[in-house]
Amino acid sequence: xxxxxxxxxxxxxxxxxxxxxxxxxxxxxxxxxxxxxxxxxxxxxxxxxxxxxxxxxxxxxxxxxxxxxxxxxxxxxxxxxxxxxxxxxxxxxxxxxxxxxxxxxxxxxxxxxxxxxxxxxxxxxxxxxxxxxxxxxxxxxxxxxxxxxxxxxxxxxxxxxxxxxxxxxxxxxxxxxxxxxxxxxxxxxxxxx
Numbered sequence: 001x002x003x004x005x006x007x008x009x010x011x012x013x014x015x016x017x018x019x020x021x022x023x024x025x026x027x028x029x030x031x032x033x034x035x036x037x038x039x040x041x042x043x044x045x046x047x048x049x050x051x052x053x054x055x056x057x058x059x060x061x062x063x064x065x066x067x068x069x070x071x072x073x074x075x076x077x078x079x080x081x082x083x084x085x086x087x088x089x090x091x092x093x094x095x096x097x098x099x100x101x102x103x104x105x106x107x108x109x110x111x112x113x114x115x116x117x118x119x120x121x122x123x124x125x126x127x128x129x130x131x132x133x134x135x136x137x138x139x140x141x142x143x144x145x146x147x148x149x150x151x152x153x154x155x156x157x158x159x160x161x162x163x164x165x166x167x168x169x170x171x172x173x174x175x176x177x178x179x180x181x182x183x184x185x186x187x188x189x190x191x192x193x
Contacts, residue, residue: 023086024049030089034097034105044105047112048085052078058119064126067119074115081108 027045032038055074062068088101097105 020049023082026086026089027082029094030085030097031105033089033092033094034102036105044108047109048078048082051112051116052082054116055119058123062123062126064122067122067126070119070122074119 024042024045027048028041031041031044036044052075055071055078059068059071059075062071085105088097
């Protein structure tokens with residue numbers, strides 16, 4: 001079983017390297033067709049493939065949910081860009097790309113730079129985030145109290161009338177206190193002149 005497993009891993013690595021090489025060459029030629037000089041055209045597939053491969057690894061190993069979602073998104077978009085680039089190369093038969101396609105190829109590198117910088121920031125934040133637990137021991141989970149699945153409701157009881165309390169006569173003496181009257185101001189008529 002160990003030999004079979006080793007042969008399987010070797011076969012997968014061989015196919016992966018061959019696919020990488022073919023995609024690399026195709027994307028490099030696409031960059032030349034978009035007007036990027038032959039000396040720098042090899043950087044175009046590096047930007048796409050390294051970003052995508054790094055995102056694949058980080059999407060698998062990251063324990064932070066937000067970081068994992070970000071790199072899963074980068075992996076998906078990077079894969080689509082790589083496949084689209086290979087398809088455009090095949091469809092154009094090695095001819096110069098139209099202007100709109102050259103614009104798209106030229107915009108891949110700065111977009112990848114922004115995506116990669118954001119990914120590094122996410123990684124740094126997740127690495128420096130304070131731990132929720134105060135010690136290095138794994139957190140223990142506390143079971144929540146059981147919630148009844150069926151609620152028992154009592155039948156309403158008929159209440160018996162309660163007799164009125166006995167009346168008690170109370171006498172209260174009230175003394176009136178004089179209230180001061182407001183001071184009246186004399187009325188002075190105004191006579192127009």
